[in-house]
Amino acid sequence: MRTITTTDDLAAYCEAAKAAPYVTIDTEFLRERTYWSKLCLIQMALPGQGEAVLVDPIEGPEMSLEPLYDLFRHEGTVKVFHAARQDLEIFFVEGKVFPKPLFDTQIAAMVCGFGEQVGYETLVKKIAKANLDKTSRFTDWSRRPLSEAQKDYALADVTHLRVIYEWLAAQLAKNGRADWVAEELAILTDPATYTIDPEEAWMRIKTRTTSGRFLAVVKALARFRETYAQTQNIPRSRVMKDDALLELASTRPTTIEELGRSRLLLREGRKPEIAEGIIAAVKEGLEMRPEDMPRIDPGREQMQVNPALADLLRVLLKAKSESLGVAPRLIASSSELDQIAAGGRDVPALSGWRREAFGEDAIRLCRGEIALSAKGNEVRVVRL
Secondary structure (H helix, E strand, C coil), rough: CEEECCHHHHHEEEEEEHHHCCEEEEEEEEECCCCCCCEEEEEEEECCCCCCEECCCCCCCCCCCCCHHHHHHHCEEEECCCHHHHHHHHHHHCCCCCCCCEEEEEHHHHHHHCCCCCHHHHHHHHHHHCCCCCCCCCCCCCCCCCCCCHHHHHHHHHHHHHHHHHHHHHHHHHCCCCHHHHHHHHHHCCCHHHCCHHHHHHHHCCCCCCCCCHHHHHHHHHHHHHHHHHHHHCHHHHHHHHHHHHCCCCCCCCCHHHCCCCCCCCCHCHHHHHHHHHHHHHHHHHHCCCHCCCCCCCCCCCCCCCCCHHHHHHHHHHHHHHHHHCHHHHHHCCCHHHHHHHCCCCCCCCHHHHHHHHHHHHHHHHHEEEEEEEEECCEEEEEC
16 A cells, blocks of 8 residues: 655656556545635556555645646546546646546446446445445544555545446446436536636525515625635635525624624624625625616526426336436436426436437427326337
8 A cells, every 4th residue: 555645656656547548536535614625635546456546645745736637638548536526626626627538437327227326335336346344434534644444445445446437338338328428527527517606606595585685685695605715715604504694685784783683693604804794795785786686587487387297207207217227317307397397498308318318208298299108117108
């Protein structure tokens, strides 16, 4: 078991990886106390019985990760991850680079019939025919020295991944669904997936209120919270949680005294610099011109869902997903089915590989061109 802590050693390993058809990669990180993930460890393994190593940026604080980023840019080697989103976010934030080409075994497994968001442990059992020691899963990866159990656990995340990758890649070659996986990976390697614009932060807050003035205050508060959290590198919940933000958008305090009456704002949010920012944001929202106020998408607000048609679409989705061996949620979400039933056509379920797998028949069902029939446990599509 080798731990890399210098730039030269990392560069040598990455050069060896460039000569390989693929390399498996995983990370350990912490995010409970920060806005941006703190990278604690990188694990890498070469094909077959090739060397597996730990890359430790904490033990080697002077080590540059540029050799790794150079490997990411090398298109002759596939970079294999499992559930890559959070790993890719770390590398994009720190290095402004995405691995290319990329393979995500979680996405591939969903396409190959392993269900929704299948875990690594499940794939290890079913494909690699091995068991994982999970005792180190929730340890503090920022503390040093690492125990031997931690190192073993970390390396297992990339050594078994070799077998899983090769098996899934072979399955995709057989079933012809490599393009389906490629479409999903394109989303993972889109900078927009990881770029959080404070101006748009309000859109992630769930509220049933559509008042323009209320939403104006919500937008200003959400922008302040996001900007402050990013600048201070603290979780946005430490500035204020969503329920406190919505409370403040309703009560609209404009003085410290009024802010002090908040029931939901935690102690952290009452610190002077945050309190002053909240009051300034409330005033900004109250003074926002009507034409600048945010609005809920009027098309979605007026969406009239045909509940019977939505139920039929769910039956169709279940039938299609079972026949294809693909997780239903990977094809279409419940909200997308409601949009389709209401006449919406600009939804992911009606584009790309999803259109071929489900969308075409979904549209035909809405038009009354097909019907569904049941025989035993099987649901069939009947042309009308």
